[in-house]
Amino acid sequence: MANTPYPESYYAASANAVPPRPALQDDIETDVCVIGAGYTGLSSALFLLENGFKVTVLEAAKVGFGASGRNGGQIVNSYSRDIDVIERSVGPKQAQLLGQMAFEGGRIIRERVAKYNIQCDLKDGGVFAAMTAKQMGHLESQKRLWERFGHTQLELMDQRRIRDVVACDQYVGGMLDMSGGHIHPLNLALGEAAAVESLGGTIYEQSPAVRIERGANPVVHTPQGKVRAKFIIVAGNAYLGNLVPELAAKSMPCGTQVITTEPLGEELARSLLPQDYCVEDCNYLLDYYRLTGDKRLIFGGGVVYGARDPANIEAIIRPKMLKAFPQLKDVKIDYAWTGNFLLTLSRLPQVGRLGDNIYYSQGCSGHGVTYTHLAGKVLAEALRGQAERFDAFADLPHYPFPGGQLLRTPFAALGAWYYGLRDKLGV
Structure with a gap:
């Protein structure tokens, strides 16, 4: 079985020591199966465990392998599109709720660091x-x-x-x-993973989700095992691939x-x-x-x-x-x-539910460090039946890139060229 190590980076070279985690090699059952051990998945798992759920996390490579362990390490508030843009799109009531949440992610990070004594150079x-x-x-x-x-x-x-x-x-x-x-972003992720395990959660590394069998009790298949769950949280973001085709089309x-x-x-x-x-x-x-x-x-x-x-x-x-x-x-x-x-076309995160029991959050569009920590809390609330804040995100309008996957890259690059020119001209 392939073993995917961290890419060479300063963060990987200076990461805190952690024990190796096994790959899934059994058929198991859980309350919630989280796909992805980045910030979204780890934050979701922590909030769920703190509320009494049994949680299993599947990671295709290693904890924090993706953006969570490679980003600039900056705690930046709000969203990639600010609250005034959201207000013009969805109206004052929904914008008010989203605005109240815009500064919560940073507070969650600090609470996690303090509560679980995470060493991440905050x-x-x-x-x-x-x-x-x-x-x-x-x-x-x-x-x-x-x-x-x-x-x-x-x-x-x-x-x-x-x-x-x-x-x-x-x-x-x-x-x-x-x-x-x-913060040191990879060490934050590693500390959060240790917190998940301290509460009884299980994390399997080198265990990519290769197929989701949908239904009343969905099953996530990996190369050597499977997880039957009451709920699934899809938290793969830019590293999800085509596991869920309807999500790939809009990002x-x-x-x-x-x-x-x-x-x-x-x-x-x-x-x-x-x-x-x-x-x-x-x-x-x-x-x-x-x-x-x-x-x-x-x-x-x-x-x-x-x-x-x-x-x-x-x-x-x-x-x-x-x-x-x-x-x-x-x-x-x-x-x-x-x-x-x-990246999403609106540059706002995409949050929603597929059927009755598959939840997702993705598309932070460059503002992921704080938003993902908020997303974990919002997803956990929804699984507990408190969906008002989840619905505020889920109701944001989202659209596929013009021309589908074939043209989305040149389309976005053309837009970036235009805005880059504006940056240089100062207009």
């Missing part, structure tokens, strides 16, 4: 950096919007103030969100690239980001960066539509890093990797 503070006056105006509107929904840990920064927190002269200002922050895997420098030392690291906040700029095709626990710089950006692996990731991302921090021109890059996230 730091508070995230910066949205404006490169133009227009972007600064958007941040001013965003602050007013978020404060409408009770989110008040925000500070607008002018050009002088932002230089206090990031040593980059590209920015005209920004907004600091102290409820944002950053597209996309790749983003990340590099990590050699250790910079305390003095150089502090000169770049004195308060150790994470940063993302306000471009449509944005760059993002932060320091690690051992004082490296993690820098990411770019999107590859269709999730192909670029031949030379460093050649794509290093120039972006040097534009922000030319003082790093002689610094060595120790790690470079890519990871996939799942």
